[in-house]
Amino acid sequence: MSECAKFGEMLEAYALGALDAPERAALEAHLATGCSDCAKALAEGRWLVSQLAYLASEAAPSDTLKGRLLQTVRAEAQSAGTSTAPKSAIPFWMWAGVAALLVVTIYSGWNAQRLQRDIQDTNQKAAAILQQRRDLEAQLEAAKRAATIVTDPASVKIALASTDLQTPPLEAAWHSQLGIVLTGQKTPVPPGNRVLQLWLIPKAPGGKPVPSLTIRPDADGKFVLLVANPPELMAQTKALAITEEPEGGSPQPTTAPRWVGGIS
């Protein structure tokens, strides 16, 4: 691999600011040699990385920000204009009046900014309370849904037996419209940040396990996992399985199933 090809693979990561110090230093030394191919590729890499800004959710700054900015730039524009203008014969008493007016204006501006900050703080607190309420409502809705799934006679009950004799089994209920609820008691807590991940085993011959949600039991080994929108239909699924996976889950199982339950 030529030097340019080797460094070429690092350019996007460099533009992203993700290179660790030794790689960054080596690449910068190469760029310092004046390699025009890498410089061009880096410029395009920077453009590519800048497009990631569009991943941010759309939001708008407050109208007061624009007002503050325009106030500042107008003042600076006027100042720049007057600095080159010829001196006028304005009497001293008029300058004193202007100075007094300036003091009042500065105080008013400071006071307005303070009030603005108070309003912003209050708005932020109100938004936080509103978000908290929405979260609680969402939790309540999820709890109601889970209770309905567990108690509805139309739900299919699935017992997930452990693959070792010491570990208690898990229970699941699957309602064709409302989803799956998986519950556990005295479940061993996975080590470190690892989690338990639910898999749907398809009926189709050779079908790969379909990944679903992850959960960590609490310190007592209890958990309730609601899957409101299962990734497969019950009619196409022959069993549920649970494996232990890294935090965030895996696209395919990386460990053997700890619990398995067939759907009758």
Added chain:
Amino acid sequence: MFLAALIPTAHREVSPDATLVNRLLQKDVSAFEQLYDRHSRPIYSLVLRILQQTGTSEEVVQDVFLHLWRNAAQYDVSRGPFVPWLFTLARNRALDTLRLKSERQRRREDQTKELPPIVSVPQYEQQFDEKRRAEKVRTLMASLRPQQKKAIELAYFEGMSHSEIAAALQEPLGTVKSWIRNGLMRLKEELQATT
């Protein structure tokens, strides 16, 4: 090399942004207001995503636009398009605010010295308007594996290095490097393929 040789830099049209920035050199407040109206929302969205606080985010956005007002001469149209330049400036300011006096801050400062960076738009991308481009970027990133997307977001929005991301995600360093590079290559290919 990313179709760089095909970029017709000599005949590129002067963008409205370049014209407005040029008017800032004459301290034209109206040009500043137009630039603010055109770009304050995406810039604020980016900064808010990094800082997660509306008050601090507005302070950074104010800082970015005042920097533009006071240092318009730093932007040179021959060195690249305006919007990525402004995104880079805003991201660096937001990350500086996020992590002062850390290793990441030192890395940012290293890059800040390079501002304004040279940014080249590949030829295939020049036809897209901002809205379509944003949709394409979001669609592509949504199609990546969750851990891969997370790795790219940690780098871009939190300023983490490869090794910091590997530690945060508890994944091998080589895996994280591959995720980030392959993710960016897919984004590049996607933008190329749909031209």
